[in-house]
Amino acid sequence: MRGSLVVAGLWVRPLAESATRAGWRVVALDLFGDADTWRACARWERIGDPAAFAIAPGLLRGALERASREPGVLGWVAGSGFEGMPEALDQRIAGLPLLGMAGEAMRRVRAPASFFGKLDRLGLEHPAIAFQSPADPAGWLAKDAGASGGWHIRAAEDDARTTGVYWQRFQPGVPMSVLFLADGAHARVVALNRLLVRPLGDAPFVYHGAIGPVRDAVLARRMEAILALLVPVFGLRGLASLDFIAHGQHAWLLEVNPRPSATMVLHDAAWPAGLVDAHVRAVQGWLPPGPPAHAGGVRGNLIVFADRACRVGAALAADLARSTHCHDLPVAGATFAPGEPVCSVSACGSDQDAVVRELDARAAGVRARLAQEEELAA
Structure with a gap:
């Protein structure tokens, strides 16, 4: 046994299972407490209301403080749900360091002006964006940079929000992502994935799941070249993903999720010790020396x-x-x-x-x- 590791987020089952397979005693903090999350951890705590689909800062803080007293605890890994509360990543818990991107780094990569401004300076393509509601909203989307899962995305002509959003031109194509590891300067691609984005209720672009690995050598090389630029610019570390719209081998960049993403559930066997182990090592500055191993199909x-x-x-x-x-x-x-x-x-x-x-x-x-x-x- 390697000691304890804490995983926290809206939903941590893949993180808990991967960390357990790597030999850690896992403390899982999320909203749902699914039966298989319970099986994969030594202890679980709820850190928010599932109906609200949001982490409660006070519950998170208390759970992290209790987890800091676990035997031989290495630190905590943040999953989804922190995009809109980066200050939670900056809090200091004695004996429990964050194993991932700090709050200020999250702000830089998630703030639309910062992110798309960097893309423009690097000559990387993305759908057109605006920071004021377009005079003609047809063909535009309203998006909240502090949210995740696509629940926040609406057609601009159907959206009444005027603050807390930015606007992006709708780009036809296939929603995709590249899952990768980064050490602050370099990246190692784990897999390309096709994202299953579908309507749900009144939300037209909700993440439902993913398919992968997508084997496209040309697109993979394009993503490697893009990540070689983005990783040092934003100081990306650990397991993360870059979302984009693909049309053939052409890619329009959408956003970076600077933390383990849901697509990791498809690829935990990419390296023998699993992706949480690879994440922790990457945060510490070490990338796997060889490419990921993917089974057929x-x-x-x-x-x-x-x-x-x-x-x-x-x-x-x-x-x-x-x-x-x-x-x-x-x-x-x-x-x-x-x-x-x-x-x-x-x-x-x-x-x-x-x-x-x-x-x-x-x-x-x-x-x-x-x-x-x-x-x-x-």
Whole structure:
């Protein structure tokens, strides 16, 4: 056993599982406390309300202070949810250093004026942006740089926000990301991924999942060249991702997520000790000497969102737990409002589109079981 490691974020199951496989005793801090997160950690605490989908600063601080007293604790790794609260990354917890990007670095890379200004100076393409509402909003999106998951993105003509957002020209193409490790000066690409971005309720561009690795040598080389410029400019360290829109081998850059992203769930076997181990080493200045190892075919993960108010009974919870392709497992008795994530499903195969079809079929099966439970309870 390597001592303890703390992982914190909106949802930390992939971080907890990867750290456990690498030999750490894991303390997991998130909003959901899924059954498989519990299995992967020695201790779990809730740090926010799942319905609000936000980390509560006071709960986070208290949980980190308690975690600092864990035996042999190395530090804490921040996952998703800190984009809008970078000050949480600057807090000092005695005996518990942050193993990742500090708050000031998060601000630089996430602030639209800073990020897109740097892209312009480096000659890197991105969709046109504006910091005032366009006179003609058709073809523009309103986005919040402090949010994640796509919930905040709206068509500008349907959005009444005038503060806390910036505007970006809609760019047709395939939503993609490159998952990478960085040591502050250099990057190592983990994988290219196709992002599954779909409508959910009144939000038209919500992240539902990902497929990868996408094997495109030309696009991979393009991303390596881009990261060679971005990593030293922003001092990126650890596991992170760069989102972009692809059309053929052409790429329009959207944003950097300077922390482990959800796509890591597809690629933890890229190096023998896993991606959390690689993240910690990269933060400390060491990158893997060789390329990542990917098995044949592609893997996919899809979030199953509730399409109605529902409750997971004991039988369904047990069935989901026995499934090899269901993850982020709800406990018996858990209830969900429409649009809330119930669980996720995975699939693998030789073809991207076939994997997407299998993911959709498995998600539909979960929703059908939820509907049956509601009918039985009525």
